[in-house]
Amino acid sequence: MKSIELEETENEKTKRFPKKKILKTFDKVFDAETLNTIHKIAMAGLIDELEFVISTGKEAYVFRAKDKAGNFRAVKIYKTITSDFHNMNQYLEGDKRFKNIPKEKKEIVKEWTKKEFKNLEKLSKANCCVPFPIGFKNNVLIMEFIGETGNASKTLKEIRVKDLDNAYSQITEFIAKSFYVSGLIHADLSEYNILVKEEKRKEKLIVIDVGQAVLKSHPKAEEFLKRDLNNISHYFTKKGLKKTEEEIRKDIRKLKEKLVN
Ligand SMILES: Nc1ncnc2c1ncn2[C@@H]1O[C@H](COP(=O)(O)OP(=O)(O)OP(=O)(O)O)[C@@H](O)[C@H]1O
């Protein structure tokens, strides 16, 4: 016998996802529209509960959340009031994927959230180590939670890596794959935006915060790439693995053939 699917009504869904349960005590932190967005994301089944804040940055909060099956999720909620819109515009303008950049602050933040999601999608497809994107709506982005047994992984800035050569090859591989396969430049690559996860006794580096990443065709692409390479050069040189910007470029070019063929 053919089974009959019964759609849940909006009312029933709301009963299953009372705003209080999803948000615990965070309802004072957000404006009404953001609260509504989080509620909608929960109703769509992407998260079941927003648990606690992992990070409060200038532009966004990052929370650990859980879905119904108990999987941890990272939820990045962009602030709609205090975000640096001038800075955001610089990366949106010149990106051919975003032709009609809105004027209103709130709308710019929504475009930015979408841009971060799209960039995560592109990078994941190219096998770059980034959190897997799960969904987005308005100023809220849901992605894979990077951590061990529920604890968010630390940034490269916060820890001392055991194997510097291994870290270097993972970073150059990330830059090469994002450049040659995805056609993207991170544009804010540094030890602050790289998480280090202990996986089978090996350190795995995961690059985060990709909202500002631009296509290679962006007018400032070379300037952003140069800045990324300089940051990486400074980090590794400071840690004892001397690498000039030119040497890093060379190492990345060496990876090209492997990736493109
Ligand atoms: N997918 C994730 N899994 C676990 N933790 C995460 C994830 N994404 C972000 N974080 C945590 O949140 C912090 C801030 O994230 P991110 O760099 O994306 O935001 P930001 O807007 O740049 O914040 P800030 O202004 O603090 O740099 C990270 O340093 C990390 O601790």
Ligand SMILES: [Mg+2]
């Ligand atoms: Mg960051």
